[in-house]
Amino acid sequence: MKEQQETANRPDNTAFTQQRLPAWQPMLSAGIVIPGFVIIGLAFIGIGIALFVTSQNIQVLERDYTGVENNSPCFKCSDPSTKNCVCKLDFSLDKLFEGPVFFYYGLSNYFQNYRKYGVSRDDRQLSGRLDNFQSPDEGCVPYQYDANNKPIVPCGSVANSLFNDTFKLYQIVNGARKLVPFDGKGIAWWTDHNVKYRNPSITPLKNAFNGTVKPTFWSKPAYELDPSDPANNGFVNQDFLVWMRRAALPDFRKLYRRITEGDYKNGLPAGNYSLEIAYNYPVLDFDGRKKVVFSNVSWMGGKNQFLGIAYLVIGSLCVVMSIVMLIVYAKFKFPDEE
C-alpha cells in the first residue's frame, strides 16, 4: 500500500504513453524508388497502349445540325420564328458501324452546370410528394408559379429547359426510306428511373397534376410525355430523366436512343442514311451548338484518346525519371559523412 502511495503520480509505462509504439519507418531509399518508378512507368505505358488502341477502334460519327451555315440542312430551322420545323441530315456509311450503336444528342456552350440553374428544381416534387405539387420549392423561382400563381410541375429551370428536339433515323435502301428502330428503354440511370424520380401513386396520373400547370417552355404537360407507357410517363420518362441529370461541362452529350433491334442488331450497315430532326430547341441566342453523335463502345466506354495518351506520357516520364534518379543517386551515393 505504501509503495502505491509513493508512486501515485507515476505515469504508466506503456508503449503508447512512452511513445515507443512498434513502428515501421520506411525511407524513400533508392532501392525502392527507382525500381518502383520503372514498374509504375511500365504499367502506365501498358495501360496507355491498351486504352489508346481500344479508343482507336471505336467508331464515332458526329454531325452538327445547329444550322449556322447557310448550306446547312437545318439552316432554315435555326430562325426562332419558324415553328415545327423539320430538317433532314443525310450521311452515308462506307462500312458497317458496329453495334450496338448509341445515338446521342450533344450541346455545346450550354451551361447545365451553372449553379443557380442546377439548384432550380424541387427534388421532393420530383420524388412524387404531392405537397410540393401545390407549393413547389422556393429554389424553383422564376419557374415556381406561373403568372396566374398556379404552381408549375415540374418546377424549376432544369425541367423547364427540357431538350425537345426529336429524331428519326432512316436508312435509304434503294431509294426507299427504312426506319431504323430506336430503343429508348433504359437510357437513364436505373436509380433515377426507379428511386430518385417517382410519379405520385395516383391513377390516372393526370389527376395528380390537378391545379398545376406545365412548365412554360413545354408544349405538353408531364403526364403526357409518353401516355402509351406508364413506366415512361411523367417524372420517370427516360428523356426527361436524361435531361435532368446535369452535365458536368458546358460541352456535353446525352444519350438519346440505342440501336439494338431488328436488322440493326449488329450495327448500322454501310449505306446512306437520313436523320429527320424535329428542330425545336433554340441555342443560337447564346451561341450554342447542337449535334448528333453515333458511337459504339468498348470496355472502356466511348472514344477518348486523352486518357491513353496521358498514360503513355506519364509512363514514359516515369521511366525517364528513374534513369535520372539512378544517375543522380550513383553520383551522390557516398557523400561525405560528418
Added chain:
Amino acid sequence: EEASLSAEPRYRHWKVKANDRAYHHLPEFQRKVFLCIKKSKYSGNAIKTYKYNVLTFLPLNLFEQFKRAANLYFLGLLILQVIPQISTLPWYTTLVPLVLVLSITAMKDLVDDLARHRMDKEINNRKCEVLLDGRFQESKWRHIQVGDVVRLKKNDFIPADILLLSSSNPNSLCYVETAELDGETNLKFKMGLRVTDERLQEESQLARFDALIECEEPNNRLDKFTGTMLWRRERYPLDLDNMLLRGCKIRNTDFCHGLVIFAGADTKIMRNGGKTRFKRTKIDELMNYMVYTIFVLLILVAAGLAIGHTFWYEEIGSKAWYLYDGKDEDASYRGFLSFWGYIIVLNTMVPISLYVSVEVIRLGQSKFINWDLQMYFPEKDTPAKARTTTLNEQLGQIEYIFSDKTGTLTQNIMAFKKCTISGQTYGVFTFRDSQHRPVDFSWNRYADRKFQFMDHSLVALIRSRKDKDALEFFKLLSLCHTVMVEQKEDDLVYQAASPDEGALVTAARNFGYVFLSRTQDTITIREMDQETTYEMLALLDFNSDRKRMSIILRAPDGRIRLYCKGADTVIYERLSPNSRHKQSTQDALDRFANETLRTLCLCYRDVSRDEYDAWARKHKDASVTMTDREAALDRVYEQIENNLMLLGATAIEDKLQDGVPETIAKLAKADIKIWVLTGDKKETAENIGFSCELLTDDMQIHYGEDINEKLTVRQANRRNEPLSSGRNRKKAPEPFFPQPGKNALIITGGWLVSFAQGPRRPRCGEMLQVGRRAGIDFVDMACECEAVICCRVTPKQKANVVSLVKKYKKAVTLSIGDGANDVNMIKTADIGVGISGQEGMQAVMSSDYAFAQFRYLQRLLLVHGRWSYIRMCKFLRYFFYKNFAFTLVHFWYSFFSGYSSQVAYEDWFITIYNVLYSSLPVLLVGLLDQDVNDKLSLKFPKLYLPGQQGLLFNYKNFFISLFHGIFTSLIIFFIPYGAFLQTMGQDGEAPSDYQSFAVVTASSLVITVNLQISLDTSYWTFVNCFAVLGSIAIYFGIMFDIHSAGIHVIFPSIFTFTGAASNALRQPYLWLTIILTVGISLLPVICIQFLHKTIWPSVGDKVQRHRKKYEMEEEEKKKPPAFQRGQRSRRSAYAFSHSRGYADLISSGRSIRRRPAARGEQKETETLHWNQ
C-alpha cells in the same frame, strides 16, 4: 531611484490608521470605479486570479473567443451563408464546425478557470488571528483589512504586507523565510520599532493602538519601503526592516503582532507578479500571418472570379434563355454577389478546423510530456507537467536558456566533503572503503544524523586526540561563525546565515566539536566530552572585500587567540612566514578547485594580552568614527589579521543536481546558449559555473568592469562616426572579442541596471536611444560569449535581462527556475519552466512546464520539443496543402461553369472532408510522428538546429505547400476534365454528368491526400495505417451511404446524389482516371523528395539513413564511468554565500535569549549594548 522620485509626491496619500476600519472608507479615499459607484482605494485582502463567474462565463468567454480573428471570420462567413442571394453552400457547412470549435475551447477555459477558483478559495480562506472588538479572533484571510492588527504564529504564512509591531522575541525581532519572494532559504530578521516593542506587547495595548501610518503607495519594489508612523504626537520613521511581506513565512518566532499596511492586490508580492501575458509561439504568429495571406489570396481569387462572372454574364449568361432567373440585375451586380458567393465556396482555403486541430495536437503532445517516465522523478513522485498546452512546438526552437542557480542547477544543499589539515587531505575516496560505508557517528550523541562523511581515518585521528592541528581545526569551525542555535527538544538546531556556514558548523559538531550556545560575548562549545565557554572579545565580520571573518576569543585559561577563516587568496597573503604546510595545502586547494568544491582556509594566531589591549583601543576608536566607519574598521581589522598560522582548508560541495553538467553540455551542442541568472554573489556563481561545466578553464572570463570599457569604446566609436555613414549601419559590427577562444561573461545586477533600465526610461527620446543602443551592444556582446552569468540580480532584473535578449535578438527564450524570485523571468520568457517538488510553488504556478530536475530539460527540448516542432510543422504544411488541393478545384471548375460559384463536389463531401476524410492521418502524424527516436535525438543534438532556425515551417514552406496544393488541384480537375470531355460509359450512358464528375474528383482527392500523408509519415504505427486506410474506407462507405436509395427516400432534397457512386465507380474507365490522377499527383513529389534527399541531405536525413546502425550502437553502448581529472588550474575556489551584518546582530545581543540556567554560571547580562 526613479521610482522613488515618482513615488515621493504621492507619498502622503497612503494613510493607514490602526484599528479603525471605518477610516479607510472615508470619502477622500474613495475612487471612482464605474460611473458613480465609488470604492475605497484600499484593496481587501481577498485575491482574485480567476476570470469568470457563473454569469459572466458565457458572454465573456464567447467575447474572448470571437476576439480571435479566425472565429470572427467564420462568424462573418456564417452570416454570409444565411443571406439567400449569396449563399452558395448550406449554412450547416460552417455552423457545425464552428460550434464544435467554440465549445471545445470554452470547455478548456472552464476547466482552467475552475482550477483558479479553487486555488483562490484555498488561499482566501486561510486562517489568521485579527484583533477585533478588543481581542484576537480567528478570521479568514479575505476578511483582513488595511489597518487591522493581526497576530501571527510560528510557521504561519504572512497574509498581507504588515508592519511588525512586536514579537515574542527580545527587541521584537522576528525571523522570516523569504523563499517565496526571492528564493533565498536562509532566514532574514525583521525588527519592530523600539517604541512599539516596548508598548505593544499585550492584547489590551494593541487594542488601544491608534497610530497613523503614512507611507508610499503600493508598488512592486521588494527592496524598499519608506513611511512614517505618527503615534502619540511623535513621528517614527519606518523602513523595510519593519515590514513583513506577504508570501514570507514566520520562523523561529513564537508569535508576533503586526499592522496591515497593504492588503490583497496592493501587496508587494501581488504587484510583483507581473501581468499574465498570453504567450504565443512563433509558429502561432506565423500561422496567423499565413491565414491572413490566405485570406488576402481568397479575396483576390474571389474578386477575379467575380469579374470573370461579370464578363461571362455579359457575353453568354444574359443571352442564355434557360438560365433566366426572373431577376432584373445587371452583370456587375451579379458579379458583386458572385464575389461573396465565391468567398463562401472557397472559404475552406482558410481552414476552420486548423486551430482546433492544432489545439488537439498540442494537447496530445502535452499529455506525452506528462506521461513521460523519463521525466518522472521517483524520489519525490513528481511527473513532468505541461501546464500550458499551447507552447509545445516552441520547445523545439529555443535559442537561449536563462537558468536560476539555487534549487535549479544546485540542490541548495551544502555538504562538507573534504578538508586538508596540516597538509594531509581527508575525505578522498579510496578504494579501501569500497563498500561506501559512511562514518559511524553514533559515539557522538550530538551528531547530526543527516551528515555523511566517507573518510574513516579523520574520525580516528580526532578521537585519538593526537593531532593538535586537527583538534584546533574543528575547534575553529565550531567557534568562528555567526550561526545561531536553538534547542529543540533534545536536538540542536542551527540557524545559519548561509548554508555554507551551517555545513561547516555541522561538520564540527559531528566530529565532536559541538557548538552549544552563544551569548553576545561568549560561545559555549563541547570539545569532545567537555563543555568549554570562551569569551568572545571581538567578531571581525565578513564582507565581500575582506573575504574573511575572524573571531578573537579568550580561552578559559586566559590565552587570547584569533581564529580566522577566509578565501585562500586573502589568507595566504597574511600567513606567518613560520606557517607550515603552505605548499601542500595549496596543492589540496587546487585539487578542490578542480573538483569545483568551495574552499575556505582556516588559520589562527595567538595574541598577547598587550597586543590585544592596544588593538582593542584602536578598534574602539574606529567603531565610533563618524565618517567612513566601515573603512576605518576594515583597516583596524587588517592590523590584527596577520602573521596567521595555517591550519588547513575546508571543501564544501554545493551539490549540483544530477546530470547538470551533461545536460548543459548537450544543450550547448544543440547551439542553445545558457545564461545563469542568480541572486547569489559573484564568487558563488562563478564556482557553480565551473562545477556545472558552463565555465571551463580554457575560457576567458570577462567581468562587468572590462566590459564597460569595451562598450564605452563601442559607443564612442559610434558617436564619432559621421552621421552620413548611418546608412550602411547594416554592416556587421566587428566582434567585441577579436582574439580567438571561448569567452564567458560574469556581470552583476548593479552593473546591469544601467542597461536594463535604459529601454524603460521614456523620459526623453535621446536617453531612449542611448539606452537602446547600449542594450543592443550589451546583448551583442553577451551573445558572443559561450556562457553568461549574471549574479546579484533581483527578480525584476532577471526579467529585464530576458526581455533584453528577446527584444534585441528576436530569439526564442526559455527561463527555468524554482523560486518566487524567478516568477518574473519565467513569465517574461517565451517559455517558463518551473522546478517542481520544492517547497515554494510560485515558480511552478507561473510556469508553462514543470518538472523535478534540471536534467529533464534536455529531454524536454531535444526530444519533446524537437518532435513537437517537427510534428507541428509537418501538420501545418500538410494541412495547408490539403485545403488548397481541396478548394482550388472549385477555382478551376469556375472557368467551365460560367463562374457561377458551382462547387466541384457534393455539399456533404465538403462538410465532411475536413472532419473525417482527411483529418485523422494528419492528426496522428501531428501526435505520433518521429523521424528518429528519442535516443538518437539526444545523441545528435545537432538535429535540434533546424528548429532554432525555423527551417521546417516558414513562408518558403508555406508557398511550397501552396504550389503543391495548386498543382494537385490542377491535376485533380484537369485529368478528369480531359477524360470526361467527350466520352460515354461502358453501357453507353453518358458518364459525363456532374454527379459522376464530382464523385471522380472527390475520390481522386481523398486518395491523393491520404497517400500524400502516407508519404509524409515517417513513423508508421498500426494506428497510422489504420487511419489512412480507414479514412479512404470511410470515404467510400459514407459516400455509398449518402448515395444510397434509402436515404434519398427519407430526405429527397438533402441527399440528391442517389446512385452516383455506384454508377460512376462501376466504370473501369473512371477508375483508370482516378488512378492516373493520383499517380500524377504523387509521382513528381516522390521524385523531387528523393532527389532532394540525395543531393542535399540534411543532418536528419543522414541520421535517418543510418538509423538502424545508430540504434544498434545505442543498444550496445555501456558507458564507461566518467572519471576525469582536468589539468590543474590556478584559480581560487573560494565561494561563500554569506553577507555582512550578522556579526553586528550577534554582538548587539539582540537576538540572544537568556542563557539557560544550567550554563549560566557567568554574568547574566540583560544589557543589549556590547561595549569593548
